[in-house]
Amino acid sequence: MDPASPSATDPVVSLVRTGGFAGVNDRVSIAGDGSWTVTDRTGAQRTGRLTDQQRDRLRRLAADPRLGQESKRTQGPSRCADVYQYVLTVNEVRISFIDCPTDADLPEAAKAVIDLVTRSVW
Numbered sequence: 001m002d003p004a005s006p007s008a009t010d011p012v013v014s015l016v017r018t019g020g021f022a023g024v025n026d027r028v029s030i031a032g033d034g035s036w037t038v039t040d041r042t043g044a045q046r047t048g049r050l051t052d053q054q055r056d057r058l059r060r061l062a063a064d065p066r067l068g069q070e071s072k073r074t075q076g077p078s079r080c081a082d083v084y085q086y087v088l089t090v091n092e093v094r095i096s097f098i099d100c101p102t103d104a105d106l107p108e109a110a111k112a113v114i115d116l117v118t119r120s121v122w
Helices: 052-062 066-071 108-121
Strands: 013-019 024-030 035-039 045-049 084-090 093-098
Touching: 013 108, 024 108, 035 108, 052 108, 066 093, 066 108, 084 108
Parallel strands: none
Antiparallel strands: 013 024, 013 084, 024 035, 035 045, 084 093
């Protein structure tokens, strides 16, 4: 298979990151072919494409069954202020959480996807 063409297992991902001390509002969309668009709070956009290695890693992370479990959890009140809130959608699975390191039960599989996405596009 040509690595530039999407396969049946290539995920479609969207990520919204809000909050933080500076009040960010960043949006990332990754299509099944690995192309991505980032839009910041001013509406400025950047585009690019994941490398084959990044696409392969994203496929593996998107197949993690914990994502489905994490989408069903409810996060309690956060102990942090000025931290990021994330809304991650991987195909049809949506996970929303506040990323406070001292809060219990953070969605580790979702955080792994977010880490890959943010390192790949920023």
